Amino acid sequence: MDAKLIENARITLEAERARVNAELSEEVEHPHVAHGAQTAAATEVTASQRDQQLRDREGVHLTHIEAALARVEAGTYGVCVTCGKAIAPERLEAIPWAPDCIECHARSRH
């Protein structure tokens, strides 16, 4: 695996981790609270549900980023965790936290 590619991936992964962490630690805003009490209550439920979904998704995303950074440290970055073959550099450039090669990824979706 190309050292430059790994270094670029590490920079991207660290930046992405910082972004997701910031997003997850952000205070939940309720911009509609100022309106009527009934409307505010209804809007708030919807907003916090949506917020929770986003947090869940970002939380999963974060574990993928952490796992990829761990593979960088371990020297196994760019190797498919399922079949052990090299992941295509184009795939890693598009998705630096991809844990598996495109073949295994496609297979796991069936």
Ligand SMILES: [Zn+2]
């Ligand atoms: Zn694979």
